[in-house]
Amino acid sequence: MEYIAILIVTVLVNNFVLYYFLGICPLIGVSKKLDAALSMGIAVTFVMTLTAGATWLIHRLVLEPFGLPFLEYVSYILVIASLVQLLEMFIKKAIPALYKTLGIFLPLITTNCAILFVALFQAMRDYEFLEAVIFGFGSGVGFTVVIVLMAGIREQLELSDIPLPFRGAPVTLVVAGILALAFMGFTGLASA
Amino acid sequence: MTRNTGIISHFSKGLIKNNPVFVQVLGMCPTLAVTTSVANGIGMGLATTFVVVMAAAVASTIDRFVPNQVRIPVYAVIIATFVTIADLFMQAYFPPLRAALGPYVPLIVVNCMIMGRIEAFATRNAFVPSLADAAGMGVGFTGALMLLGGVRELLGNGTLAGVTILGSWYRPMLIMVLPAGAFFALAILMAVFNRLQQGGKLVLRGAV
Numbered sequence: 001m002e003y004i005a006i007l008i009v010t011v012l013v014n015n016f017v018l019y020y021f022l023g024i025c026p027l028i029g030v031s032k033k034l035d036a037a038l039s040m041g042i043a044v045t046f047v048m049t050l051t052a053g054a055t056w057l058i059h060r061l062v063l064e065p066f067g068l069p070f071l072e073y074v075s076y077i078l079v080i081a082s083l084v085q086l087l088e089m090f091i092k093k094a095i096p097a098l099y100k101t102l103g104i105f106l107p108l109i110t111t112n113c114a115i116l117f118v119a120l121f122q123a124m125r126d127y128e129f130l131e132a133v134i135f136g137f138g139s140g141v142g143f144t145v146v147i148v149l150m151a152g153i154r155e156q157l158e159l160s161d162i163p164l165p166f167r168g169a170p171v172t173l174v175v176a177g178i179l180a181l182a183f184m185g186f187t188g189l190a191s192a
Numbered sequence: 193m194t195r196n197t198g199i200i201s202h203f204s205k206g207l208i209k210n211n212p213v214f215v216q217v218l219g220m221c222p223t224l225a226v227t228t229s230v231a232n233g234i235g236m237g238l239a240t241t242f243v244v245v246m247a248a249a250v251a252s253t254i255d256r257f258v259p260n261q262v263r264i265p266v267y268a269v270i271i272a273t274f275v276t277i278a279d280l281f282m283q284a285y286f287p288p289l290r291a292a293l294g295p296y297v298p299l300i301v302v303n304c305m306i307m308g309r310i311e312a313f314a315t316r317n318a319f320v321p322s323l324a325d326a327a328g329m330g331v332g333f334t335g336a337l338m339l340l341g342g343v344r345e346l347l348g349n350g351t352l353a354g355v356t357i358l359g360s361w362y363r364p365m366l367i368m369v370l371p372a373g374a375f376f377a378l379a380i381l382m383a384v385f386n387r388l389q390q391g392g393k394l395v396l397r398g399a400v
C-alpha cells in the first residue's frame with residue numbers, strides 16, 4: 001500500500017513539474033512535438049529510477065557511515081553525470097534502435113534539475129531502498145505525463161493566434177499554470 | 193572601444209538585454225519555486241550570483257588544462273563545491289532564509305544559467321571579462337527574482353518585503369503564492385518584457 005501511495009503522490013499530487021517546478025527547461029524546450037516529448041519522458045524516467053537506486057546506495061553505504069554529508073551535492077552530481085554517460089554508451093552498443101530515439105536527450109538530462117532533486121529527496125526523506133526506487137520511477141512518470149500533455153496542447157497552440165508578446169515561452173508558462181491549477185484537484189488523494 | 197567600456201558592456205548585457213530569466217529563459221526552477229516573497233528572491237539571487245561569479249573565475253583560469261571530453265563533469269564539480277560553501281554559509285548565518293529556500297539551494301548546482309555562462313563565456317574569455325559577465329548575469333538574475341517575488345508577495349499576501357502595503361481592505365489572491373500563480377506571474381512579466389523590448393519592431397524574443 002505504501003508503495004502505491006508513493007507512486008500516486010509523486011505522479012499526481014506533488015507532481016515534479018507542476019508542484020516543485022522541476023524540469024521546466026525541457027518543458028519549454030522539448031515539449032513541441034508529441035513523439036519527442038514521449039522519448040524525453042521515457043529517458044528521464046529511466047535515469048531517475050537508476051539515480052534513485054544509485055544515490056541511495058551512496059548515501060547509506062558511503063556518506064552516512066563515514067560522516068561526509070557535506071560531500072552530498074558533489075558526489076550526487078558526479079554519480080548522475082557518470083550514470084548518464086554510462087547509460088549512453090550502453091544503449092548505443094546494446095540497443096541501437098533505442099539509442100536513435102533517446103540519443104540526443106541523454107546528455108541534456110545531466111543538467112535536468114529534477115534528477116538531482118530525486119537524489120536529494122530520497123536522502124532527506126529516509127526512504128528504504130525499494131521506496132527510493134519507486135519514488136524515482138514515479139517522479140519520472142509524473143514528468144512524462146506533464147511533458148506529453150504539454151506537447152499535445154502546444155501542437156494545437158501552433159495553429160492559434162497568440163498575441164505577439166506572449167508567443168514562445170510566456171504562453172507555454174500560461175499553459176503550465178492552467179495545468180497546475182488542474183492538478184491541484186488531486187490534492188488530498190494520498191499523502192506520503 | 194577602450195578596455196573599461198568593454199568590461200562595463202560585458203557586465204551590463206546581463207541586466208536587461210540578455211537577462212537570464214526574461215530573455216534567455218534559463219534557471220526556471222528557482223525562479224518559479226522560491227519567489228513567493230521578495231526576501232526569498234533576493235536570497236536565492238545572491239547565492240546564485242556568488243556561485244556563478246566564483247565558478248566563472250575558476251573555470252576561466254583552469255579551462256586550458258581541462259580536456260574537452262570531461263569538461264561537463266569537471267565544471268559540475270566546481271559548481272557543486274561553491275554551492276556547498278554557499279549552503280553551509282547560509283545555514284550558519286541565515287538559518288530562516290535557508291529553511292525557506294529548502295531543497296532549492298542544492299539545486300543551484302544544476303541551474304542551467306551557471307553552466308551556460310561557463311560554457312558560453314568563461315571558458316572562451318580572459319579572467320576579468322568572465323568575472324564581469326558572470327556578475328552581470330547574477331545581478332540580472334537577482335533583479336528578475338526580486339521583481340517576480342515582489343509581484344507575487346504583493347498580490348498574494350498584500351505585503352512587500354514583509355511590510356504591509358495593501359491594507360486590511362485587500363483580499364489577498366492566494367493563487368499568486370501557489371504554484372499556478374508562479375507560472376501566470378512569470379508569463380505576464382515575460383510578455384510585458386517582450387512588449388517593451390519589441391517596441392515597434394516585430395521581434396520574437398524568448399521563443400525557443
